[in-house]
Amino acid sequence: MLATSAFGMTGAGAAEPQRLAVVASFSILGDLARQIGGDRITVTDIIGPNRDAHGFEPSPADARKLAGARLVLVNGLGFDNFIDKLMKAAGNPARVVTVSSGLPLLRKAAEKPDHGHGHSHAGGKAKDDPHLWQSPANVRQMARTIAAAFSAADEAGKATYDANLAAFLARLDVLDQEFRTAIARIPEARRTFATNHDAFGYLAREYGLTIHAIQGVSPHAEASAADLARIIRQLKAAKAPAVFLENVTDSRAVARIARESGAKVGGTLYSDALSLADGPAPSYIDLMRHNMKEIAAALAP
């Protein structure tokens, strides 16, 4: 049954050759592509909504997604290295567009030495923080890069892509203004929170937040008692008013930590993946707006 439906999909793709076939490495890039490509493209995400990009292992079905693609959008910076392997396996000549190129990068906070307990985060050997999309300013540039790639691959659609890009940039501006207004309402001393996923560095820089990334806990392994104890001590020392859960880690453990450290538990912040269509973050703009509301609610005095 699986095989039949897979052949069915390939058949449908071939029947509409005029659409530009785009593959995005993860759901947030997929959404940017949809915003800009509109009806002129088909987008397939490799890492779909609500899936963890960390420790992701592509399956043969993922390799097949690349088979008919003309453009492949990747984030780069070690976030989606698996694409290289997949491209070799698929052996097709699609153009790979790295949307992070040219953007000013932040260092990963997690590279700080940490009481001698060196926990290496498997896979991400790059020293730069890959979570660029957490700042709308970066996404402006990423959207431009994507629109330029679409226009180069499909010249007839250039006017459409440019119009969609302009509309999307306008929505980003509105989002940015809302964010600044929301942060301005929070007393300066409270513009700080802790999180178990070091993914919000660009957000913090953009809007003047201080974020205590909880160190030493890999999201892809069971935390040991020593890990949990270290987190609780760090939270107590940082005196952050709030701590945020992740949509991809063990919420019970984090709730436990918050209770013992006295920090307020914020709602779920979406970092690396959209939610499913019926969730609170089915698109990039929704994701950022959701995170904004959660942060504002948790930090409000």
Add this chain to the structure above:
Amino acid sequence: MMGLKEALVDPFVEFGFMGRALAGVLALALGAAPIGVFLMLRRMSLIGDAMAHAILPGAAVGYLVAGFSLGAMTAGGLIAGFAVAVLAGLVARNTTLKEDAALAAFYIISLAAGVTLISARSSNVDVLRVLFGSVLSLDDDTLVLLVAVTSITLLTLAILYRGLVMEFVDSGFLASVSRVGGALHLTFLGIVVINLVAAFHALGTLLAVGILILPAASARLWTGNLTIMMALAVVFAALAGLAGLLASYHYALASGPSIILAAGGLYLVSLLAGRSGGILARLLPRHHLES
């Protein structure tokens, strides 16, 4: 050099999650270890392992329906665990397959089905959690469940103790004189399943059976007396829980596997030095009698 109190007591006082984890494993030890003794004497250790694996797809269906909901995952696990125990018996009786083959078949199917179901909807972290448990993040509901299971287990054991002992001496006897034997057996399976589900929440599907079997097998190597054996098994299980949690705290080791490894260490020591059938006791039978 760390003081003894600092090393052994302070972690449980300073951190609530350590205290909870300890409460969880102690509750588990009190109920699961005696059940493990019966399981072992009945030569049902492998059935126990198969049932522990069978809990996974049941809990996974509960997870798909309701997310990480204690109730849904517990109910699913109970149903699936019980079903496999009964099914394996039926297959062994009604086909040419022996029970060990039937069990091996069911348990590997269960494991594959469970991992497939969980990973279809969620991240690798969730899969690790169901395989190896999350003893460090026991919430109030899970602790209540563990204590409830232990209470039910001890009560049932107290009521059925004589019948269970007789049945284990000669499982044909009760069955031949009445139907009580069958009912007793099913009740016992039920108790095994609830203990495995409790252990599943703390230690995960791959390790759950360890807290039943390892302390029981260790205790058997020290005594032939059933009552002492059960008490000793509880002590071993509790010691393993304590030592495993402390190892996880001081040496940053995964907590569930540490607990089972500690139980494994006690088992190896018992194998070597156990006074009732350990290796040394067999090599030096006279010394054993004199000492």
